[in-house]
Amino acid sequence: MESAAITHGHAHAAHPPEANRSSRIDPQLLGVLLFIVSEAMLFGSFFTAYFFIRVVGNEPWPPEPFAFPVHVALMNTIILVSSSFTVHYALRSIQRGNRRGLQAGLAITFLMGVTFLATQINEYFKAGFSIHDGAFASVFYGLTGLHGAHVFVGLTLLAIMNIRTLRGHFTPDAHMGVEAAGIYWHFVDVMWIIVFTTVYVL
Amino acid sequence: MINPLRSEEDAFRFTVIVAVLFAPIALAAIVFGSGVALGVAGGLAFGLVFALVVMREDRRPQRAQLRGRARDGGRRILVVANETLSGAALRDEVEHRAAGEDAEVFVVCPALNTKLRHWTSDDDGARAEASARLQAILDRLDRAGYRATGDIGEDDPVQAMEDALRVFPADEVIVSTHPPGRSNWLERNVVGRARERFEVPITHVVVDLEREPGPLR
Numbered sequence: 001m002e003s004a005a006i007t008h009g010h011a012h013a014a015h016p017p018e019a020n021r022s023s024r025i026d027p028q029l030l031g032v033l034l035f036i037v038s039e040a041m042l043f044g045s046f047f048t049a050y051f052f053i054r055v056v057g058n059e060p061w062p063p064e065p066f067a068f069p070v071h072v073a074l075m076n077t078i079i080l081v082s083s084s085f086t087v088h089y090a091l092r093s094i095q096r097g098n099r100r101g102l103q104a105g106l107a108i109t110f111l112m113g114v115t116f117l118a119t120q121i122n123e124y125f126k127a128g129f130s131i132h133d134g135a136f137a138s139v140f141y142g143l144t145g146l147h148g149a150h151v152f153v154g155l156t157l158l159a160i161m162n163i164r165t166l167r168g169h170f171t172p173d174a175h176m177g178v179e180a181a182g183i184y185w186h187f188v189d190v191m192w193i194i195v196f197t198t199v200y201v202l
Numbered sequence: 203m204i205n206p207l208r209s210e211e212d213a214f215r216f217t218v219i220v221a222v223l224f225a226p227i228a229l230a231a232i233v234f235g236s237g238v239a240l241g242v243a244g245g246l247a248f249g250l251v252f253a254l255v256v257m258r259e260d261r262r263p264q265r266a267q268l269r270g271r272a273r274d275g276g277r278r279i280l281v282v283a284n285e286t287l288s289g290a291a292l293r294d295e296v297e298h299r300a301a302g303e304d305a306e307v308f309v310v311c312p313a314l315n316t317k318l319r320h321w322t323s324d325d326d327g328a329r330a331e332a333s334a335r336l337q338a339i340l341d342r343l344d345r346a347g348y349r350a351t352g353d354i355g356e357d358d359p360v361q362a363m364e365d366a367l368r369v370f371p372a373d374e375v376i377v378s379t380h381p382p383g384r385s386n387w388l389e390r391n392v393v394g395r396a397r398e399r400f401e402v403p404i405t406h407v408v409v410d411l412e413r414e415p416g417p418l419r
Contacts, residue, residue, distance in 0.1 A: 088214040184212040186217040197224045201231035
């Protein structure tokens, strides 16, 4: 609904009408969600390539003699899923006025994200195949690389939130930055769960 | 349509659900192989769809969490109507409800639109028509001596009502519709849904424009 109500005698102002705004959701949060929807579509295009290769190729995945480091990826999955809990804890803390909880939650989440990304990069060096070794390798590096790029973006957001937290920003009533970063981090987490299940173990 | 992901809390819950759903698939793939994992995935997908259908049927309407109004003066009446805003029955009801009190009236006129125009974001015409109707009734209420303001609302009348109640905590709501058989709002059970969703008393006024003597003065 329009934020400025029509008062008698002022229905036809000279300036353009204010944007239609429903109370269902905060506009900033809606922007974050729409951005994430577009990101999900991007991942969807990569998953389409993956399933096309799997179904049309109808060959063992990954082809002999290559193998994916499933156990390392499983550890990474546990780390990333756990980090969703810590970022959620951070937000709940600031909602309750617990600044130390916010700082601890964001710091731990950031460290977990760094650990995930470092492990992922290390895995690339030890994978035993490169992006040139066939369609399977292109899809593998494409999907995991795309996800890694998103983790990097998420880490950047978390770093900013960590700095802002240390500078005393955010209150129980005003913490949109943490909320937005948290939503993005959950999105990164969900995408990894799907990547891990489909690419590594299925 | 209500967006199920409206906060970090919702996103976190969604993440946990995805993790719980994918865990048995991953486990089956690691232990038994891809074939079994695909079977597990299919079973989970079927179960999920079934559960959502059952939950949808069983789900009781949620009460809107609205702030209460401060007792700081006269009666506050929220009027929700569109084409029937010009109806005498609605005007009489508003005057009856507001009689003898320092009443404040807030009129919400949902910008009704076709589905095609809605999805193509072509709502200028609908909003212009709603604005004209709204201005007309605000003029009439002003001439009758009421403090009246108004706004154009969402095309979903229940959502428009909720939006309005957030900025105008009303003592009561008057919803005006065409008679049964001609009313799209009644067809969609707008009044019933509103009564389930809001605790504020809701009065339903039927306006039969075809039987009214002519344009109101």
